[in-house]
Amino acid sequence: MSSFAPATIVGSLMGENLKRIRQRAGRAEANGTPSGRKAPDHNASDLNASDLNASDLNAMVGTKLWQNPCQLSFRVNFVAHHFNQPLYDWIQRRYRLTAPEHVVLYALGLKEGITADDIAASSSRPKNTLSRAVNSLLRKKLLLRKQDQADRRRLSLYLTRSGRRIVDETVPEFVSREQAMAAALTPAEQQVLNQLLTRIILRKSQWPTTVG
Numbered sequence: 001m002s003s004f005a006p007a008t009i010v011g012s013l014m015g016e017n018l019k020r021i022r023q024r025a026g027r028a029e030a031n032g033t034p035s036g037r038k039a040p041d042h043n044a045s046d047l048n049a050s051d052l053n054a055s056d057l058n059a060m061v062g063t064k065l066w067q068n069p070c071q072l073s074f075r076v077n078f079v080a081h082h083f084n085q086p087l088y089d090w091i092q093r094r095y096r097l098t099a100p101e102h103v104v105l106y107a108l109g110l111k112e113g114i115t116a117d118d119i120a121a122s123s124s125r126p127k128n129t130l131s132r133a134v135n136s137l138l139r140k141k142l143l144l145r146k147q148d149q150a151d152r153r154r155l156s157l158y159l160t161r162s163g164r165r166i167v168d169e170t171v172p173e174f175v176s177r178e179q180a181m182a183a184a185l186t187p188a189e190q191q192v193l194n195q196l197l198t199r200i201i202l203r204k205s206q207w208p209t210t211v212g
Contacts, residue, residue: 083181087174095166100125100133102170105142105159109167113156142166 057065061078068074088099097105107119116134120127134157137143142163148154159167182190 079181083177087170087177090173091170095170097166098133098136100129101137102166104130104133104137104157105163105167106171106174108143108157108159108163109171112158115154115156119157137163 064074065071065078084099088102091097091099091102095102103123103125104116104119107114107122116130117127119134120130123130134143134145138145140162142160144158144160145155146158148156185193
């Protein structure tokens with residue numbers, strides 16, 4: 001697949017060539033919620049101070065999330081951290097791979113034949129960190145690096161069979177965790193959230209480029 005298109009929150013990261021993995025995950029119901037879960041019967045606007053106080057969040061975490069002039073950024077970071085960190089900890093234990101190494105594999109699972117620079121641009125991770133990850137994966141025989149015949153300066157990356165196996169085994173866990181976290185929203189609410197985040201992302205060219 002040559003480009004990414006906006007999709008629903010559930011499985012939004014999946015490229016066309018990973019549809020079979022989403023099918024293998026087999027956890028999504030027709031209404032977009034994980035199996036065995038009912039769609040919530042409340043809206044975000046129904047939440048009040050007592051709901052927030054009854055949450056299991058540390059008091060200071062709650063303060064940073066609810067009483068913060070930068071609520072959007074902190075909440076997005078909070079959700080992203082609690083999505084990513086358990087998955088990368090599991091990948092480290094099971095496959096002995098670092099988070100940057102799996103970032104490379106995941107990107108190639110979405111689209112092969114890209115370069116390390118492409119992965120750096122799409123992940124917002126430092127180029128030298130991803131370069132080390134690529135070299136490590138090459139040593140582990142999870143990647144192949146080929147010289148582009150049309151542009152011999154371009155070194156394209158591809159998954160080996162072993163690398164593909166890891167992607168096939170790990171991506172369903174990402175999908176499942178996203179589904180579980182997004183289950184607090186109805187499918188319609190997930191779609192609205194996705195559209196709003198997409199609108200913010202598409203205005204990246206207008207974000208400030210300097211600080212101070």
